Amino acid sequence: MRAYTFAVRNTKEILRDPLNLAFGLGFPLVLLLLLSAIQANVPVSLFEIDSLTPGIAVFGLSFMTLFSATLISKDRSSSLLRRLYTTPMTPADFILGYTLPIVPIAVIQSVVCYLAAVILGLDVTVNIIYAVLFTFPVSVLYVGLGLLCGSILTDKQVGGICGALLTNLSAWLSGVWFDLELVGGVFKKIAHALPFVHAVELERAVLAGDFGGIFPHLWWVLGYGIAILVLAVFCFMRQMKKQ
Amino acid sequence: MDAVRTQNLTKKYKDVVAVDGLDLSVRPGELFSLLGVNGAGKTTTIKMLSCLSSPTDGDAYLNGKSIIRDTSEVKRIIAVSPQETAIAPGLSVKENLELICGVHGFPKNKREAKIGEVSCALSLGSVMKKKAGKLSGGWQRRLSIAMALISEPEILFLDEPTLGLDVIARSELWDIIRTLKGKVTVILTTHYMEEAEALSDRIGIMREGRLLICDTADNIKKSAGTDNFEEAFIRIVRGVK
Numbered sequence: 001m002r003a004y005t006f007a008v009r010n011t012k013e014i015l016r017d018p019l020n021l022a023f024g025l026g027f028p029l030v031l032l033l034l035l036s037a038i039q040a041n042v043p044v045s046l047f048e049i050d051s052l053t054p055g056i057a058v059f060g061l062s063f064m065t066l067f068s069a070t071l072i073s074k075d076r077s078s079s080l081l082r083r084l085y086t087t088p089m090t091p092a093d094f095i096l097g098y099t100l101p102i103v104p105i106a107v108i109q110s111v112v113c114y115l116a117a118v119i120l121g122l123d124v125t126v127n128i129i130y131a132v133l134f135t136f137p138v139s140v141l142y143v144g145l146g147l148l149c150g151s152i153l154t155d156k157q158v159g160g161i162c163g164a165l166l167t168n169l170s171a172w173l174s175g176v177w178f179d180l181e182l183v184g185g186v187f188k189k190i191a192h193a194l195p196f197v198h199a200v201e202l203e204r205a206v207l208a209g210d211f212g213g214i215f216p217h218l219w220w221v222l223g224y225g226i227a228i229l230v231l232a233v234f235c236f237m238r239q240m241k242k243q
Numbered sequence: 244m245d246a247v248r249t250q251n252l253t254k255k256y257k258d259v260v261a262v263d264g265l266d267l268s269v270r271p272g273e274l275f276s277l278l279g280v281n282g283a284g285k286t287t288t289i290k291m292l293s294c295l296s297s298p299t300d301g302d303a304y305l306n307g308k309s310i311i312r313d314t315s316e317v318k319r320i321i322a323v324s325p326q327e328t329a330i331a332p333g334l335s336v337k338e339n340l341e342l343i344c345g346v347h348g349f350p351k352n353k354r355e356a357k358i359g360e361v362s363c364a365l366s367l368g369s370v371m372k373k374k375a376g377k378l379s380g381g382w383q384r385r386l387s388i389a390m391a392l393i394s395e396p397e398i399l400f401l402d403e404p405t406l407g408l409d410v411i412a413r414s415e416l417w418d419i420i421r422t423l424k425g426k427v428t429v430i431l432t433t434h435y436m437e438e439a440e441a442l443s444d445r446i447g448i449m450r451e452g453r454l455l456i457c458d459t460a461d462n463i464k465k466s467a468g469t470d471n472f473e474e475a476f477i478r479i480v481r482g483v484k
Binding site: 001002004006008012013016017079080083084085086087088089 | 343348
């Protein structure tokens with residue numbers, strides 16, 4: 001009940017910020033349209049709609065980290081959290097309250113992204129539903145990053161680190177904008193040691209109906225997601241005690 | 244039974260002793276003010292009493308419940324209005340009140356009744372649908388206190404509740420705080436001497452984590468040998484008679 005009340009509040013705070021809607025829904029759609037237009041004029045296999053859409057869907061999820069981290073860091077700086085720490089709310093209530101609202105928002109964002117892709121020519125198959133469902137483990141990764149960043153950074157730092165650095169890094173290292181094979185070397189090794197490219201490859205495999213191809217990417221995404229979530233919970237509880 | 248009783252309450256941060264063996268008792272329904280210059284230990288004391296921070300030594304009992312052993316029970320009977328305005332800016336005034344009712348587990352009918360009662364007591368009716376983040380400082384502070392009161396606390400901590408408010412807003416908040424006397428035990432910290440003198444049943448003056456004196460405003464003035472409370476405060480803190 002307490003976690004639900006807090007989750008409802010957090011959902012309202014996120015959805016009432018027009019910037020969140022603009023970046024969370026608008027920006028990935030603009031990119032999808034823009035890159036599809038480029039593809040129409042200068043064909044690049046990477047930007048074909050069935051390859052591009054999973055990448056954009058995953059890229060859009062990086063904004064979930066920004067939403068959640070911004071909310072938590074602002075709550076910390078405004079003393080609202082300090083007030084709530086003196087109520088009967090438990091650490092689990094806080095963590096669930098911050099993470100639960102992001103997951104449905106992430107799923108809705110993916111649905112909108114795939115619907116737009118259908119309008120742009122993506123074949124309608126049952127795999128689209130599976131692809132949307134597989135955004136769940138990917139969203140755990142980004143939700144965990146949001147909780148982690150919100151717990152250790154100030155609201156100003158969140159803007160720079162999550163808003164600029166994380167969204168760009170997760171995009172460059174995901175193989176959405178350019179083929180990692182073309183860069184190769186250390187860059188490619190770093191990209192494959194991080195979860196972002198695996199998240200995109202996981203989504204691409206699901207959309208293509210290649211369910212054998214989701215491995216080992218699913219393990220990478222789940223492994224990073226769980227590890228980051230555990231670290232985030234630890235950091236959140238640590239800052240709770242610091243109050 | 245005392246509403247608040249501290250026993251050798253101590254808080255150390257590495258080499259700094261923020262609160263040093265505080266022994267204090269506050270009666271039920273009393274409005275007790277803690278005064279002191281910056282760094283005197285007022286806010287640290289409130290943080291320990293409201294279970295935000297654990298004491299390094301000693302203990303405190305709120306309506307008989309230990310802040311160390313009975314944290315969950317203590318949290319059910321207290322409310323805090325922090326120094327900085329602590330509201331959810333993207334929610335309306337009503338939604339902020341609903342949030343606090345929800346985290347205290349009030350059923351829907353009780354929630355509606357409490358919102359009506361508190362909004363009436365603090366004259367929030369005209370701003371109930373407005374976004375909290377768009378309100379003036381005075382209204383935000385009023386909402387912050389309403390959020391503390393709506394949980395029906397037995398003990399209410401008001402940490403510098405009128406800081407930064409204009410004269411009118413401050414006077415209005417004083418009237419609200421006066422209405423709580425006898426119903427709720429209020430622990431108030433403030434830098435405003437006239438506020439402590441006007442509102443408090445008793446006042447404790449702290450310096451360097453220690454309680455220098457704890458008495459009524461009149462007795463504190465007598466003890467310091469002056470008719471002016473601010474002068475009395477200065478003399479006591481400086482150790483001058």
